[in-house]
Amino acid sequence: MALIITDEEIRKTGLSEHDLKVELAVHLFEKNFFTLGTAAEFCGVHKLEMQKELAKRKIPLHYDSDMLREDLHNLNEP
Numbered sequence: 001m002a003l004i005i006t007d008e009e010i011r012k013t014g015l016s017e018h019d020l021k022v023e024l025a026v027h028l029f030e031k032n033f034f035t036l037g038t039a040a041e042f043c044g045v046h047k048l049e050m051q052k053e054l055a056k057r058k059i060p061l062h063y064d065s066d067m068l069r070e071d072l073h074n075l076n077e078p
Contacts, residue, residue: 018043022053030059 010020025039029050034042040050054061 025050026053026057026059029054029062032062036061 005020010017013020015023021043025034025042028034028042029036029039036047036050036054040047043050045053051061
């Protein structure tokens with residue numbers, strides 16, 4: 001499915017196309033519809049850049065105990 005937002009509609013927001021994508025990605029991430037990777041890909045930026053944007057807005061990353069266990073397991077792999 002394609003969502004078409006006209007140039008006129010984008011201009012009404014006062015945002016650039018990129019900034020509008022960031023706003024959408026941040027909102028969808030915050031609502032748990034996007035992962036960090038999906039949000040970054042949607043905006044066309046690296047995950048680290050997306051993390052910085054979220055940090056700037058004081059939005060925590062989605063990191064649960066299962067992810068911590070997986071990270072700890074991966075650290076202990078030879």
